[in-house]
Amino acid sequence: MFEKDTxxxxxxxxxxxxxxxxxxxxxxxxxxxxxxxISRYLSKSTHVIYDIGGGIGVYSSWLAELGYEVHLFDLSSQAI
Incomplete structure (x- = not known):
């Protein structure tokens, strides 16, 4: 069942x-x-953010526009 769901x-x-x-x-x-x-937890001293499961990168793009270095990871190669 797990494999089918995956x-x-x-x-x-x-x-x-x-x-x-x-x-x-x-x-x-x-x-x-x-x-x-998310903005509540952002810090001026935080420079690198890892977006795990970030999909098509909506939040990663927004965070990058704010000046953060963002690394996006997702299981779907089509989404990235």
Whole structure:
């Protein structure tokens, strides 16, 4: 069962289903709220951030624009 679930999940993300999700509908609210929460934990002394499971890089891009060095890792090679 685990292997089947893993393949289904990877197929979902490899299908680029996340592209644009945070730019429409309730995704816009999720994006802004997540940025607000993440911002609470950002520090001027933090220079490197590892975005594990970062998918298509929406948050990585935002963090890089703020001046952080960001390394994105994701299981889906299609998403990165």
């Amino acid at each position: 393949h289904e999940i990877l197929a979902y993300y490899d299908g680029c289903a996340e592209i644009g999700r945070l730019e429409r509908g309730i995704g816009k609210i999720e994006l802004e709220r997540s940025k607000e929460i």
